[in-house]
Amino acid sequence: MAWEDDPEPGVTVERPVPDIARRPLAFSFSGKAPRPARYAPGSDEFRYWTTAEALRRGADFWSKFVPAGQWQVGPILKVLRDEGADLNAYYDRKALNFFHGQGPKGTVYSGESPDIACHEMGHAILDSIKPQLWDAASDEIAAFHEGFADISAILSALQLPSLRAAILADTKGQLYRNSRLSRLAEQLGSAIRMSHPDLVDPDSLRNAVNSFTYVDPLTLPQSAPASHLSSEAHSFSRVISGAVFESMAGLLTAKAKKPASPSSDELLQTSNDIAAILVAAIRQAPVVPNFYAQVAAIMVVEAGKLNPDYAAALKGVFVRRSILSLHSATHVEALHSSVAAARRAGVAGTADGGDGLRLAALPAGNYGLAKPLFVQTASHHRPYLAQGGRPLNDVCEPPSSTTAARSFADDLFRRGSVAYHAASGVEYRLDNHRAAKTHQLVKVPGGHRLERRMFECGFCFGGTFSRSRHGQDKGRKNDKAPKDRNRRS
Helix, strand or coil, X not given: CEECCCCCCCCEECCCCCCCCCCCCEEEECCCXXXXXXXXXXXXXXXXXXXXXXXXXXXHHHHHHCCCCCECCECEEEEECCCCECCCEEECCXXXXXXXXXXXXXXXXXXXXXXXXXXXXXXXXXXXXXXXXXXXXXXXXXXXXXXXHHHHHHHHHCCCHHHHHXXXXXXXXXXXXXXXXXXXXXXXXXXXXXXXXXXXXCCCCEECCCCCCCCCHHHCCCCCCCCCCCCCHHHHHHHHHHHHHHHHHHHHHHHCCCCCXXXXXXXXXXXXXXXXXXXXXXXXXXXXXXXXXXXXXXXXXXXXXXXXXXXXXXXXXXXXCCCCCHHHHHCHHHHHHHHHHHHHXXXXXXXXXXXCCCEXXXXXXXXXXXXXXXXXXXXXXXXXXXXXEECCCEEECCCCHHHHHHHHHHHHHHCCCXXXXXXXXXXXXXXXXXXXXXXXXXXXXXXXXXXXXXXXXXXXXXXXXXXXXXXXXXXXXXXXXXXXXXCCC
């Protein structure tokens, strides 16, 4: 027995005993596994099997889309179920790390929620599919990582027949409606709402049913209440997660024999279709500052290969949300031809394989550093032009890779999210002892390099609750793990 999606709705489901060591995409849990049995919710044994079941189910779903058949770290990914007191969780290229904290009805364990477990696993999946995104200095790319992780939670949940049936009944077959499926991590959202009511959605941590539309993240504030969009990664991620979830609903309508009442099997197949379309687009998309538009354009192309009605549905969503301009959406067939031509000419190889990302040296005096700061820029070659939209049928011109990197670095230092180690004297540092150190400075010839340590959930859009073991600058020289990015004020 395990939670169906999140502890707050409190719906349990009978599931087979998961084999966490099964490959591909195996896991290892610290400590001895409890004997498989029916345990009461609230017990550690119940939490163990709930986490194991969710991760196994999610990994089994995604394994067919991971080309190497293993995690970025290798065939086995560690799972640390409770690393201490914190309303947080993170993926750090070493393990999935979960914590516990106080909620309105008692202790909240982040790893107990299938939503959160499959979100963190989503970071690891995307890192296996597109490792170039890990250190690319771009607010939009960091937000895409978070959006993909939320979609991972949704698609992993849809592998449960009981949840598919419940969602179709609750939404009356209209998938893009507020439901247990769209509301992610309700319990953790309630815990955060106790002290910071405006930092999360009123009914969950984040809701994939939303009306956010694309704007250049460089024009957004560094942070904002959950009701508004900011350039912070978790906030800005809602543009792409909402668009993909809405697109899946459109695909379901196009696929269903009876569009007003799709079946559970049709919903299951749609979950596989949207995942295949999304992963194909991610693998082909160049790593550039307007990554949303690149992925969206290729998704339209890939969707048309499966079903012409799919392409039309995706175009409508991406244009309505300004992720694609009218011109980019209506000329997608020409885009497809240019991509094919670029591949034949051998100029698109960095999109689906090699790194090809340039380092930029940023003046670092504003960061309290005496020598330049080197950052990895989102600087792949563009084999085609895909752009977001703006009012009056205009297009949103993307910033240069260096401008995007400078803005990204500025926000990290503003938030106090960078571990200086020995790079600067204490009197020159920009620090925030309440923020997770998601990045660190590593000494290199001529200066220091900015490297990601972790993708942490940053549940409160800024690290207010982040007091994990990676939240302090302990001077670890090799403690690398990823995290999210933030934006300007």
